[in-house]
Amino acid sequence: MACSRVPGMFNLRNLSSFPSIILPANYISVAKFSSLTTFKSYKNNINAKSCDILKPNVFDVSLEMNRKASNSTMNQAEVDKFAKMAGDWWNPDGVCKPLHSMNKVRVPFVRDRLVPGNNSAQPLKGLNILDVGCGGGILSEPLARLGANVTGVDACKENIEIAKFHSSKDILTKDTNFICSTIEEYAETSGIKFDAVVASEIIEHVDNPQLFITSMSSLLKDGGDLFITTLNRTTRSWLLAIVGAEYVAGMLPKGTHNWEKFLKPEEIEEMCEKAGLGTRMVSGMTYIPVVNKWMWIPDKSVNFALHASKYIN
Numbered sequence: 548m549a550c551s552r553v554p555g556m557f558n559l560r561n562l563s564s565f566p567s568i569i570l571p572a573n574y575i576s577v578a579k580f581s582s583l584t585t586f587k588s589y590k591n592n593i594n595a596k597s598c599d600i601l602k603p604n605v606f607d608v609s610l611e612m613n614r615k616a617s618n619s620t621m622n623q624a625e626v627d628k629f630a631k632m633a634g635d636w637w638n639p640d641g642v643c644k645p646l647h648s649m650n651k652v653r654v655p656f657v658r659d660r661l662v663p664g665n666n667s668a669q670p671l672k673g674l675n676i677l678d679v680g681c682g683g684g685i686l687s688e689p690l691a692r693l694g695a696n697v698t699g700v701d702a703c704k705e706n707i708e709i710a711k712f713h714s715s716k717d718i719l720t721k722d723t724n725f726i727c728s729t730i731e732e733y734a735e736t737s738g739i740k741f742d743a744v745v746a747s748e749i750i751e752h753v754d755n756p757q758l759f760i761t762s763m764s765s766l767l768k769d770g771g772d773l774f775i776t777t778l779n780r781t782t783r784s785w786l787l788a789i790v791g792a793e794y795v796a797g798m799l800p801k802g803t804h805n806w807e808k809f810l811k812p813e814e815i816e817e818m819c820e821k822a823g824l825g826t827r828m829v830s831g832m833t834y835i836p837v838v839n840k841w842m843w844i845p846d847k848s849v850n851f852a853l854h855a856s857k858y859i860n
């Protein structure tokens with residue numbers, strides 16, 4: 548196996564020096580603060596003993612308890628949530644505002660891990676990239692603008708329709724191929740091997756994450772790269788990503804995230820190993836709503852990004 552785990556590969560200095568890519572001006576806007584009303588409704592929820600936001604005891608929640616082995620990665624309730632917000636994907640001040648902003652760190656992350664030091668206008672030219680759980684194409688489009696041949700897959704047909712419509716408006720993104728499918732169905736039928744697979748902010752919404760990672764691995768060429776961004780399962784992530792973002796600040800609709808579905812970096816690494824992928828880097832990320840900015844940080848306890856490569860047999 549040519550690709551082995553590289554100890555100490557994590558290097559925050561490399562990340563913080565990532566150049567930003569140029570993004571449309573509407574990516575930069577000022578976040579709205581939580582109102583007293585949202586705080587009141589949060590308090591009312593607490594008083595009403597709403598069990599929606601009650602956090603299970605972190606020590607009681609093992610991966611096995613959380614994950615009933617399912618033959619599908621699709622959780623219909625999760626996909627239905629995204630169908631409801633399909634009209635908001637491209638609203639820069641809507642619920643996807645943090646995802647638009649995340650492009651400023653995740654796009655350079657993918658680019659610089661795939662083609663380090665290539666500062667040309669289209670550094671990803673010639674690379675086939677699969678965007679799993681592409682939603683409305685917020686990440687697929689900038690990858691296509693950097694020259695990649697992008698295929699976006701999403702289980703929600705409303706999202707795929709939005710992604711097709713929006714990408715068709717720009718000459719650089721109009722050839723993006725959007726397909727409505729779960730990843731495992733796509734893996735069985737596509738017959739294509741990709742240079743890279745990105746799965747950004749999706750693994751925390753799927754059932755059977757091992758099947759999810761194994762399916763993505765099967766779609767990679769030997770030596771191909773997998774990029775994941777997601778939320779950790781910690782007390783801090785419950786406080787910040789669920790209580791803070793959904794109930795106090797009202798940045799995301801209540802119930803967007805189910806804390807029990809979050810995975811720890813070491814759990815994802817183990818699943819990657821089982822799927823023939825060696826983890827090369829894990830880094831923490833943080834979102835600062837007041838300036839609508841993401842930053843790389845060493846702390847992985849809330850948001851993190853992972854890069855793994857498929858072993859060469």
Ligand SMILES: C[S@@+](CC[C@H](N)C(=O)[O-])C[C@H]1O[C@@H](n2cnc3c(N)ncnc32)[C@H](O)[C@@H]1O
Pocket residue numbers: 620621622625626629630646679680681682683684685686700701702703706728729730746747748749752753754
């Ligand atoms: C939070 S959104 C992320 C969208 C996009 N990756 C981004 O970051 O801009 C998660 C997406 O995953 C999709 N999804 C959830 N479960 C899925 C599954 N099992 N297979 C494919 N897509 C799925 C949802 O429909 C939704 O569009």
